[in-house]
Amino acid sequence: MTPLPDRYCPVDGTRVPAESFAWCCPVCHGPLDLDFAPTPAPLKSLAGRVNSLWRYAETLPLAAPSVSLGEGRTPLVELKDGIWTKLDFLTPTLSFKDRGAVLLAELALRLRPRQVLADSSGNAGTAIAAYCARAALPCTVYVPEGVSTKKLEQIRAHGARVRVVDGDREAAARAAREAADEPEVFYASHVFNPYFLHGTKTYTHELWEDLGGRLPDVLVLPVGNGTLLLGAALAVAELYAAGLLDRRPALYAVQAAAVAPLAHAFEEGADDLVDTAPTTGTGPTFAEAIAVPRPLRARQILRAVRDSGGRFLTVTEDQIRHAQLDLASRGLYVESTGVVCWAAVRDGVLGSRSAAVPLCGAGLKTGLAGS
Template sequence: MWNLHLVCHACGQEFPPTHRAPFCTTCQGPLDILYHTPPRSQAGEGPGIWRWRNAFPLAPDLPPVSLGEGNTPLIPLERAGEAAGCSRLWAKLEYLNPTGSFKDRGSALLLSALKALGVQRLIEDSSGNAGASLSAYCARAGIQAVVFVPDTAPRAKVRQIQVYGAQVRLVPGGRQAAALEARRAWERGEGAYASHAFSPFFLEGMKSFALEVFAQTGGDVPEHIVFPVGNGSLLVGTWLGLLLLKQEGRLGRLPRLHAVQARRVCPIVAEWQGGEWKPRPGVRTIAGGVAVSQPARRAQVLQALWETGGQAVAVDEVDIRAWQKVLAQGEGIFCEPTSAVAFAGVALLCAGGVIRPGERVLVPVTGFGLKDRVPRG
């Protein structure tokens, strides 16, 4: 059934695929997949992300838990590109996934693995999108979900989690406090801790983003891909998918991957720039999806930036809101503030000369606007 072992990215400790913690129990580091037989990037016959089943660590005969995720469109953004100073700007509409965010790519793979392992009750912590996604896929798989959510999360996201039948536990104190409470529940034996931030299966599902972009562009991928980054699963998973294509000789050059964070919560940007970021009490960002003070895959994000020649930049709240309106009123794309973070970053990267005139830029629109507080027109 399993074409893998699990290996800690930090200390190298190996674990069997049936290891029930999503992190290394020696050093608490995130786990990666160590394949027995190398994955392959060639597309198959399945729908959505399952076209790329050869790139995933699941046996060919394992029934997938799916809601039709993946195969999201690429569209050009002329007006937004002009506003950003970028003549060749494209968006990949990840909010068209089944639960309205890119997280469905990871949830489909993670729940497929957990169902095969016989898990009946799942524990997760989330600021909203991952909790909604995992709750939906738990409903599909017949698994009970308990989701720990910061009490500052948008009500729309909390209601979406609940409508799938998941039990929501609101936690005061922010995103890290919710993660701590989820881990305590797992330690008490209340269920399997399926942290999307740490899970190697969730991360592997994100490779499908890169493989889709490669197929949709006929192998001529853009020079830059700009991501909003909280824990970094989409950026790191995209990097892993691109590396697979390059290792197979199908991709000549890697696009430059860039990470964008809200200035109010920017631990990765601070480290990239050689500084230090510390949370300030009462200071929050409107972009809840990137409000992660201790990113689980920080080291891999930084490695991906370094190896692809990317950058990490931080943007202000006023620019996040402004770009949410630019996209809605100029392109008909209503995204949540977290997605707007990346577009504000594109403008910053263009102004700084990192993105040069004529270069192609791709941004994932990671979540739908109705999932968050709706701004006034």
């Protein structure tokens, strides 16, 4: 069995052994990164490989899967001239979170915990529950009040226990973290655990392969906790370092205007979240899955966007609703959070630049915005 890489804290450098159940930095209690710098395979060598994200084995810290459900390799469709979308709602649990969840479940299977815990606003919880079911691992998912009944139904159908926490998304996360400190508990956090990011990066590796060894001018990505964007940044860095890209795309991060702490920090020129928020930045939103008021990897997200020459875009509730209906009229029924990238760019903000947008979750999970 391939040895697991160690984890480390990107803030203070503290190292955490690969086999440890520790889920955060023991010094600053922040998220961890992975001591792992892979070299992706050239385009020609990918032909004939398994038709899942595991075809990029050289780039994954766990390259011998036993719990795969065939995740990844989602279709690429051109929405309009120069703007492509990957249909990441066509994954086993109907959201892109499967990309990271399979790596967390595979890691948990190697560590053999007595319990797997997760916290989620819905999609990550369903993905963790499904892959724990596949791995025959006991799983409990903490969710806040108001989560879509369809997502709760899906989590329970996979055999996971659901703990509904009084309060918001952050309250659910706090409850899960308290329980995660118990012995032999694996906290399958899509925020703290870097294995999740190395799963989401396969979105960008697939896009590179599907476009014949190139990437568009701009990668447009939804940002709440930033797992898909940070995964994209990892993939771009890997491909560029290997000489498989001649230029890096700009990363455009999209937030709902109602909850846009990162967009506000970016506009202020800050390296981290700022204490003063705009008066319009704290309300409810149809994009509930990215309504994260204090993302824990804020510094990394802001740096990744700036280093790429990218920017932040925000979308209103009307834009989200209209984008969802527009996609449905094109044959694509996507949940309200999953349409924010299309909402941000469909009216021409990118000009003549080529771009890719992900459609991250199926519309059956939430229904139409405002209905």
